[in-house]
Amino acid sequence: MSLAVPVPVRRLTQLQALESEAIHIFREVGAEFERPVLLFSGGKDSVVMLHLAVKAFWPGPVPFPVLHVDTGHNFPEVLAYRDAEVARLGLRLEVARVQDYLDDGRLRARADGTRNPLQTLPLLDAIAEHSFDAVFGGGRRDEEKARAKERIYSLRDEFGQWDPRNQRPELWNLYNGRHDVGEHVRVFPLSNWTELDIWRYIAAEQIALPGLYYAHDREVFQRDGMWLGVGPHSLPRKGEPVVTRRVRYRTVGDMSCTGAVESDAAGVDDVVVEVAASRITERGATRADDRMSEAAMEDRKKEGYF
Amino acid sequence: MSTLLRLATAGSVDDGKSTLVGRLLYDSKSVLADQLDAVERVSRDRGLVATDLALLTDGLRAEREQGITIDVAYRYFATANRSFILADCPGHVQYTRNTVTGASTADVVVLLIDARKGLLEQTRRHLAVASLLRVPHVIVAVNKIDLVGFDGDVYAAHAAAVTAAATDLGLADVRTIPVSALDGDNVVDRSTRTPWYDGPSLLELLEEIPAALDVADEAFRLPVQLVLRPQGAARDVRHRDYRGYAGQIASGVVRVGDAVVALPSGRTSTVVGIDTADGELAEAFAPQSVALRLADDLDIARGDLLAAVVDAPVPTRDLEATIAWLSDRVLLPGTRVLVKHTTRTVQAVVRDIVGRLDLDTAEITPADQLGLNDIGQVRLRLASPVAAEEYVISRRTGAFLLIDAHDGGTLAAGMVGEPLAEARCPQRRPAQYAI
Numbered sequence: 258m259s260l261a262v263p264v265p266v267r268r269l270t271q272l273q274a275l276e277s278e279a280i281h282i283f284r285e286v287g288a289e290f291e292r293p294v295l296l297f298s299g300g301k302d303s304v305v306m307l308h309l310a311v312k313a314f315w316p317g318p319v320p321f322p323v324l325h326v327d328t329g330h331n332f333p334e335v336l337a338y339r340d341a342e343v344a345r346l347g348l349r350l351e352v353a354r355v356q357d358y359l360d361d362g363r364l365r366a367r368a369d370g371t372r373n374p375l376q377t378l379p380l381l382d383a384i385a386e387h388s389f390d391a392v393f394g395g396g397r398r399d400e401e402k403a404r405a406k407e408r409i410y411s412l413r414d415e416f417g418q419w420d421p422r423n424q425r426p427e428l429w430n431l432y433n434g435r436h437d438v439g440e441h442v443r444v445f446p447l448s449n450w451t452e453l454d455i456w457r458y459i460a461a462e463q464i465a466l467p468g469l470y471y472a473h474d475r476e477v478f479q480r481d482g483m484w485l486g487v488g489p490h491s492l493p494r495k496g497e498p499v500v501t502r503r504v505r506y507r508t509v510g511d512m513s514c515t516g517a518v519e520s521d522a523a524g525v526d527d528v529v530v531e532v533a534a535s536r537i538t539e540r541g542a543t544r545a546d547d548r549m550s551e552a553a554m555e556d557r558k559k560e561g562y563f
Numbered sequence: 564m565s566t567l568l569r570l571a572t573a574g575s576v577d578d579g580k581s582t583l584v585g586r587l588l589y590d591s592k593s594v595l596a597d598q599l600d601a602v603e604r605v606s607r608d609r610g611l612v613a614t615d616l617a618l619l620t621d622g623l624r625a626e627r628e629q630g631i632t633i634d635v636a637y638r639y640f641a642t643a644n645r646s647f648i649l650a651d652c653p654g655h656v657q658y659t660r661n662t663v664t665g666a667s668t669a670d671v672v673v674l675l676i677d678a679r680k681g682l683l684e685q686t687r688r689h690l691a692v693a694s695l696l697r698v699p700h701v702i703v704a705v706n707k708i709d710l711v712g713f714d715g716d717v718y719a720a721h722a723a724a725v726t727a728a729a730t731d732l733g734l735a736d737v738r739t740i741p742v743s744a745l746d747g748d749n750v751v752d753r754s755t756r757t758p759w760y761d762g763p764s765l766l767e768l769l770e771e772i773p774a775a776l777d778v779a780d781e782a783f784r785l786p787v788q789l790v791l792r793p794q795g796a797a798r799d800v801r802h803r804d805y806r807g808y809a810g811q812i813a814s815g816v817v818r819v820g821d822a823v824v825a826l827p828s829g830r831t832s833t834v835v836g837i838d839t840a841d842g843e844l845a846e847a848f849a850p851q852s853v854a855l856r857l858a859d860d861l862d863i864a865r866g867d868l869l870a871a872v873v874d875a876p877v878p879t880r881d882l883e884a885t886i887a888w889l890s891d892r893v894l895l896p897g898t899r900v901l902v903k904h905t906t907r908t909v910q911a912v913v914r915d916i917v918g919r920l921d922l923d924t925a926e927i928t929p930a931d932q933l934g935l936n937d938i939g940q941v942r943l944r945l946a947s948p949v950a951a952e953e954y955v956i957s958r959r960t961g962a963f964l965l966i967d968a969h970d971g972g973t974l975a976a977g978m979v980g981e982p983l984a985e986a987r988c989p990q991r992r993p994a995q996y997a998i
């Protein structure tokens with residue numbers, strides 16, 4: 258036996274620290290709220306969020322349902338992934354459908370066809386209908402400048418509105434989740450994660466994702482400088498020739514306005530390398546609707562968007 | 564293996580904070596092309612000759628319109644070995660509220676001063692807040708060094724004044740750096756224009772500062788968040804009888820076999836298992852999130868504290884505390900509030916207001932009320948006991964919020980103990996504070 262006793266390095270890596278922080282947040286909400294719900298779309302951020310929720314409550318089940326606000330413009334493989342995950346984990350899935358709102362006239366289709374901004378009303382209605390008091394969202398502060406000001410616990414009034422000028426100060430790791438009847442709290446456990454952290458974590462934890470996050474051949478056409486996949490909800494117009502390209506998606510959402518990027522990153526390690534070297538933010542690269550105005554996200558968030 | 568460092572910025576308006584943060588983000592290549600395009604476009608629209616990096620930290624519409632920053636914003640950047648979470652704290656209006664918020668989680672405060680002005684009252688206040696919130700490291704960036712002709716004597720005089728003020732306030736680790744945020748001198752790369760300075764650049768310093776105190780020097784504390792008891796809902800039948808006390812370790816190290824005490828009940832038991840979803844651990848340390856299994860079936864619930872049996876805190880219903888009052892309402896003696904301490908929330912009444920801290924002199928002057936942004940010393944009487952410790956001992960078990968029981972708002976940041984006690988009585992500083 259060696260006489261030298263090794264001094265253990267008791268220091269968390271950055272990913273371990275972020276994971277521990279997120280688990281702490283999940284457990285706080287699980288303990289203090291009556292009816293939490295987790296927004297789950299099958300997109301990578303919501304997948305990581307659910308993975309962390311599973312860890313937080315292990316060996317028990319995740320003690321709340323998941324909610325998908327369905328634009329109706331989905332990538333079929335993402336819906337299949339969503340349903341498989343829900344079944345695997347034995348979760349209850351609630352779906353709020355934008356299509357229902359368009360059908361009965363509560364919402365009107367936008368001229369540009371984009372449905373991402375239409376998700377707010379179905380989301381708020383679902384929250385009210387189920388009396389959800391805490392809503393986990395996968396928003397990250399590195400995504401966008403309005404989000405950079407968002408608290409981890411973000412109080413919403415009875416209209417679901419965010420008042421950025423009147424937020425509660427958030428001190429230490431003491432979260433104040435008090436709210437009145439009819440109000441709710443949006444909770445962002447991934448606030449401090451960056452896109453690269455998400456990918457490194459997916460790699461480290463070997464988390465399965467919908468296949469379209471990895472390079473594949475797809476029929477695409479170019480619009481507004483983005484590659485859009487051909488599908489039932491995104492058809493090329495005149496003068497938009499369809500070509501086959503090797504692409505992957507950096508975000509998934511409304512198929513009609515979410516662009517693919519050309520990529521050979523076929524596995525998670527390739528994606529980590531690619532994201533680390535990328536010189537463009539994921540929203541800038543792939544979300545037509547987010548490029549609209551400097552304050553697009555801020556305005557949407559004030560109205561109650563994710 | 565990358566580690567995480569949390570920093571907060573502080574500085575008076577126009578000292579160059581936005582420029583410095585923009586420069587850090589830009590030179591560390593954390594700004595991506597489309598973000599830079601946007602900033603270049605706005606710079607051109609405003610008729611500027613050069614790209615204004617300060618625009619990178621632009622936030623909300625109202626802030627752009629008014630040309631001021633209202634609220635703390637969080638920024639992210641990384642180098643090969645370290646990731647940084649930067650709480651960008653605006654310097655005015657809600658200044659105490661913002662700096663207290665940023666400093667509460669910070670490992671490092673980066674404080675800016677203007678090389679033409681040197682140490683101002685505001686600087687002293689920022690240092691006092693860093694000391695009050697017990698931020699382990701402070702870096703003072705003496706900015707706009709280009710505007711004093713890169714004069715080493717000017718820098719040396721400011722550095723000496725700042726260091727003296729910081730030492731008076733009980734800050735153990737304060738470093739100064741001459742920088743030009745505008746031109747980038749000593750921000751990421753060392754400057755050739757400050758030959759009289761042979762220290763690291765700001766980013767180099769941020770990379771080498773220890774991320775946290777050594778957990779081995781701390782006593783074990785775990786506030787129980789919830790009791791994991793899945794029973795019939797367990798996904799694996801072997802866990803039907805599982806009972807684990809889940810929480811994030813607030814300080815110290817725990818090992819299987821350790822004796823622990825549950826507070827406030829005072830009952831003791833032995834740790835028989837440390838669990839995570841990824842498997843059992845032989846030991847765990849702060850700030851890991853774990854679940855502990857104990858040898859005995861104690862009546863433990865959310866809000867209890869599991870602590871090492873030696874030197875465990877004594878639960879109390881009376882708190883002598885320092886509070887940073889963050890509400891527009893005026894605090895008067897007799898006000899009823901909620902105290903949120905670790906995972907426990909209890910009713911309380913503010914019995915007395917002892918005084919108000921004068922941040923300029925670090926003296927406490929008698930006061931009978933506190934207003935927005937005041938820092939005061941108060942006595943609280945609690946409806947039931949909490950296992951609190953002095954904030955100088957622990958930034959976790961010494962911290963609490965005061966919450967408005969009626970509208971739910973956060974009223975104050977609380978720290979157990981007298982304000983700046985270390986500054987007035989240096990021997991009270993715990994050994995592990997100095998690094």
Ligand SMILES: Nc1nc2c(ncn2[C@@H]2O[C@H](COP(=O)(O)OP(=O)(O)O)[C@@H](O)[C@H]2O)c(=O)[nH]1
Nearest residue numbers: 576577578579580581582617706707743744745
């Ligand atoms: N010459 C010089 N000007 C600077 C420096 N840093 C900032 N400034 C200028 O000082 C002014 C205020 O800077 P800003 O970053 O907006 O200050 P903030 O209010 O602290 O965020 C701007 O005009 C900057 O261009 C510096 O190092 N040298």
